[in-house]
Amino acid sequence: MNVGTPRLVIAAPASGAGKTTVATGLMAALTRRGLAVSAHKVGPDYIDPGYHALATGRPGRNLDPWLTGEDLVAPLFLHGAAGADIAVVEGVMGLYDGAGAGEFASTAHVARLLDAPVVLVVDAARQSRSVAALVHGFASYDTRLRFGGVILNRVGSERHENLLREALAESGVPVLGAIRRSDAVATPSRHLGLVPAAERRTPAGEAMEAAEALVAASCDLEAVVRLARTAPPLAARPWDPASAVAARGSARDGTTIAVAAGRAFTFGYTEQAELLAAAGAELAAFDPLTDEALPAGTRGIIIGGGFPEVYAADLAANEPLRKEIAAFGGPIAAECAGLLYLARSLDGLPMCGIVAAEAEMTGTLTLGYRDAVAVRDSVLTRNGERYRGHEFHRTAVRPAPDRPLFRWRDGADGFADDRVAASYLHLHWAGEPHLAARFAGECRRRAVP
Secondary structure: OOOOEEEEEOOOOOOOOOOOHHHHHHHHHHHHHOOEEEEEEEEEOOOOOOOOOOOHHOEEEEEEEHHHOOOHHHHHHHHOOOOOEEEEEEEOOOOOOOOOOOOOOOHHHHHHHHHOOOEEEEEEEOOOHHHHHHHHHHHHHHHOOEEEEEEEEEOHHHHHHHHHHHHOOOOOOOOOEEEEEOOOOOOOEOOOOOOOOOHOOOHHHHHHHHHHHHHHHHEEEHHHHHHOOOOOOOOOOOOOOHHOOOEEEEEEEEEEEEEOOOOOOOOOOHHHHHHHOOOOOOEEEEEOOOOOOOOOEEEEEEEOOOOOOOHHHHHHHOOHHHHHHHHHOEEEEEEHHHHHEEEEOOEEEEEOOOOOEEEEEEEEEEEEEEEEEEEEOOOOOOOOEEEEEEEEEEEEOOOOOOOEEEEEEEEEEEEEEEEEEEEEEOHHHHOHHHHHHHHHHHHHHHHOO
C-alpha cells in the first residue's frame, strides 16, 4: 500500500487562468522524463480527464467530495495513484470555489483531504507588482493550506518576468515557472467547454506536445518533483472495487454489458467500469456512430454522457443499431447524452424511440449539483433512495416526465420503466457502488430475446 504517493495540487485564483494547460503540460513533461504520472481532477468534469489520459497514458480520474463523500477522496486517490511515481491533481474553478457559497468540494477542500501542497497558476498578463498582492491574499486566506509555489502564466517578455519575480521575492512562495504566451497550446471550446480529446486526437496530441515543450522549457521540474515528495503519508487505505460491491473475487460470469463509446459518448468515470468488472460483468464498447449491431451476447446497455447533439445526423443515419436498441429487451441505464439518444428524436432527427419525448438544443445552460431522491424503482434505483449527482447540459426533453425517476428541491428528472433508467443526472458510481451490483444483477437474471 503506497500511502506516501508524492503529490501536488495545481490550482488557480479563478477559472480561465490557463490552469488546465499548465496541469496537462506538466503531466506530459513529467511523463516524458520517465515518471509514471497519476492524473486527477477535482470536481465532476469529464473533459479534462480525457486530456490527462492523453498526457500520462493512464486513466484520468475525478475527486469530488460532493459526489462520493469526503471519506472516499483519499482512498480513491490512492487507488488511482497505485504504481505511480507522482500524482498531479488539477483543481476546479478558483481555489476556494466550492458547491454553493461554501468551499465544500472546492480545490482547497480536496487539497486538505489529500494533505497535498498547492501550486498556484496565476495569469500574469497585464500585471506586475499586483501579482504579489494576489498571491499573498490567496496564501493567507486559509493557513491550513500549504502553498508550495507559483507558476506564472501568459508572461509577455523577459522584462515582464523579471518584474513579476522581483514582486514575488518577498512573498516566501517560490516561483516554479514563468510561461510565455503561446497560441500553439490553445484548445477549442464549444457550448459545454473544451472539445473532448477523443474527438480531436491528432490536433489534441499536437497541442499536448506543444504544452509539454512549453512547460518543460519554462518550469523547474526538479523543484516540482521535490515539492510533491514533501506530501506526508495518508492515513487511508486504497479504495477497492471488489470490496465496494462485496464481490468474492473478480471472476467473470459471461454477463456482457455493452457500453457506448466513440466521439459522441466520451463521458464516464473510470471507477464505473471497475465496479461492473468486480461485479462479474464483461464490458464491451460499441460506437453508436459506426457499429450497426450491439456486441455479441449483450445482456445490458450503458449509455453515458457526451455530445450526441453534435453528431445527431450520423446517429440518426445508423438506423440498424437504433432499431436493435429499440427492440432490446434487457436493462438499459442512460445518463444525459444517453437520455437524448434514447428519445424519439434529437433536434428533429430520429433516435432510438425508447423514451417518449423529443430532445432539442436550447440556449439555456443547466448546471449544478443535485441532492436527489429516487421516487420509483428501476434497474438502478429503489424508491426513497437518496443520490448526489450533477447536471451539465444545454438541451431539453419534452414533454417533461409525468412519473419522473428523481426529484429534488427545484425540479424533477428522468424516465423509467421495468427495464430502462434514463435521466440527466450524472452519478459517480464509486459513491453508490450498489448501482454496479444492482445493474449487473439485473442483466444477469433477465433473459434477453
